Amino acid sequence: MEATLKRCGKRGFTEQGLTRMCRIVHLGLTRACLFTRLESEAPREVMAADCEAWLNANPVEADDLSDSYQSGGEEHALVSRAADEVNGNWVPAPVGTVHEARLKARAKRRLRKNSSRDSGRGDSLSETGDASRSAVPPASPKGKVLDRRSRLGKGRGLPKKGGAGGKGVWGTPGEVYDVEEVDVRDPNYDEDQENCVYETVVLPLDEDNFTRTVTPIVQEYFEHGDSDEVAELLGELNLGSMRSDVPLLAVSLALEAKASQRELTSLLLSRLCGRVLSRSDIEASFRKLLKELPDLVLDTPTAPQLVGQFIARAVADQILSKSYIDGYKGSVDCEHARAALDRAAILLKMSKESGLKIDNLWGLGGGQRPVNQLINEVNLLLKEYVLSGDTAEAERCLRELEVPHFHHEFVYEAIVMVLESKGDTTLQAILKLLKSLFDSTVITLDQMRRGYERVYMDIAEINIDVPCAYSLLEHFVDKSFSAGIIDKKLRDLCPCRGRKRFVSEGDGGLLKLETY
Incomplete structure (x- = not known):
């Protein structure tokens, strides 16, 4: 021991x-x-x-x-x-002391047992043995039996939902970073670099780039006719000294175009004046145009008359001054330029005296013309063709009408002319013309079909003026099918009127009763 x-x-x-x-x-x-x-x-x-x-x-x-x-x-x-x-x-x-010790020992044993069992619920026992709820939330994982989250205090490295953290994340949409301030004490600091405004500079166009850039714009304008788009495209270019060449290029292209495109050119010049071009630019452009007339005549023999009409139209639209023509009197040596100025002066004088509308100098082109006017021109074209028999001239005149959507009317009037003529000569001529126009795709298959279908629908009214219209139409449709102008389906749609027989061919010429 x-x-x-x-x-x-x-x-x-x-x-x-x-x-x-x-x-x-x-x-x-x-x-x-x-x-x-x-x-x-x-x-x-x-x-x-x-x-x-x-x-x-x-x-x-x-x-x-x-x-x-x-x-x-x-x-x-x-x-x-x-x-x-x-x-x-x-x-x-004493005996009482032993009894109190037993109670305390029993309470402490119960406290230890409950503390390990109910640690997740936050229950505890006081010194007197009463259960009490602890205000501190449980820290033991046993209280969260179905909790599947990690208790290690670490995530899986993924960004938070709705957050901008995590690996490979750029940040929340619309997040604005602070502007980096330049340190004045930085050796690379330059005071002139602060508050700078950068502006895009477009180099001015030279002559080659001008022609290569503006020519497609004008040619596309002849197709869609939107002058606002042309003004916007030209405004994006740095024309510089080539600004006065825009009317010159547009008029030069219009000289070789149709009357409707010349009208579009005159409208374009009047709408560009004040937005992209000035009056001085237009005057300088026509001055250059008069000097280049000897070269333009080689490609377009009628160039002096056409340029004179452009000048007269510009004066009428008030983009050229009225004294512009008078400034050239006695100072023009080129005869082509003199012819152009004389043409313009005559048109302006006629507009004052006889009320000639120079606004419609080029006329209405294409579908802008009234329907009755188009029908009259189609009938005149067909009559001239029947007399001359010139298929090429008829095709050229039809193209100049500039109404490809109205070619079904041409087919309709041609077939009606065949039914009214009752002659084989007109039938063969019209058949030849339709065959030529169909093969050259001047008249499309859809327009050809619509023209024949319109005749099928109006044959009952045509038959009132032409009694044998049904038989003539059936004969003409068979000829058209044989020539390859129409297909079998369109041929089978041809209406045929049943012949009502009052005299039987097989009964000896006896009259039929009315009840038959």
């Missing part, structure tokens, strides 16, 4: 700890001897009664039964209780 105490002293145990250790050893030996004696001399019930009596005579505090490390306050309490020992023996304590 003494050797054990010496080893404990060398290991650093205090006096209070040694005293407590001796008490535990003494208590354990005493209990072992008592249990051994009782088991050998008395039955189990007597042994239990004797143990109870011995424990009442030798009480032990519940705190002494724990094997945990004691704090300084607990060691002080053990020192104070050591005074109750006499010659190493315990002094008997």
Whole structure:
């Protein structure tokens, strides 16, 4: 025993700890001897009664039964209780003290058991044994049985929902970064670089680039006729000194075009004046145009008359001054330029005296003309063709009408002319013309079909003026099918009127009764 105490002293145990250790050893030996004696001399019930009596005579505090490390306050309490020992023996304590110790020990055992079982719910027991709800949320993972989130405090490296973090994420849409401020003390700092406004600079066009760029714009304008689009495209270009060449290029292209495109050119010049071009630019352009007339006559023999009409139209549209023509009197040596100025002066004089409308100088082209006027021109074209038989001239005149959507009227009037003529000569001529126009795709298959279908629909009214219209139409349709102008389906649609026989050919010429 003494050797054990010496080893404990060398290991650093205090006096209070040694005293407590001796008490535990003494208590354990005493209990072992008592249990051994009782088991050998008395039955189990007597042994239990004797143990109870011995424990009442030798009480032990519940705190002494724990094997945990004691704090300084607990060691002080053990020192104070050591005074109750006499010659190493315990002094008997009252019965009430033993009963209170049992209650405390039982409550602490229950507290330890509940703390490990209900740690996730935040329940605890007070010193009196009452359950209380802790205000601190549970930290044990046992309370969240179905929680599948990680409790390691780390995510999977993915960006948060609705956030802008994470690897490879540019940020939330619309996120604006702070403007980087330039340090004045930076050796590369330049005061002139602050508050700079950058402007896109377009290089001015030279003569080659001008022709290559503006020519497609004017040619497309002849197709769609939108002058606003042309003004927008020209406004995006840096024309520079080539600005006065825009009317010159447009008029030069219009000289080789149709009358409707010349009208579009005059409208374009009047609408560009004040937006893209000035009056001085237009005057300079016509001055250049008069100088280039000898070269233009080689390609367009009527160029002087056409240029004179353009000048007269420009004066009428008030984009050229009225004194523009008078400024050239007696100073023009070129006869082509003199002819152009004389043509313009005559047209302006006629507009004052006879009320000639120079606004419609080029006439209405294409579908802008009235339908009755187009029908009259188609009939005149067909009559001239029947007399001359010139298929090429008829094709040229039809193209100059510029009404490809109205060619079904040409087919309709041609077939009606065949039905009204009742002659084989007109039938063969019209058949030849339709075949030529169909093969050259001047008249499309759709327009040809619509023309024949219109005749089928109006054959009943035509038959009033032409009694044999049904038979003539059927004959002409068969000829057209044989020539390859129409297909079999369109031929089968040809209406045929059944012949009502009043005299039977097989009955000897006898008249049929009215009830037949």
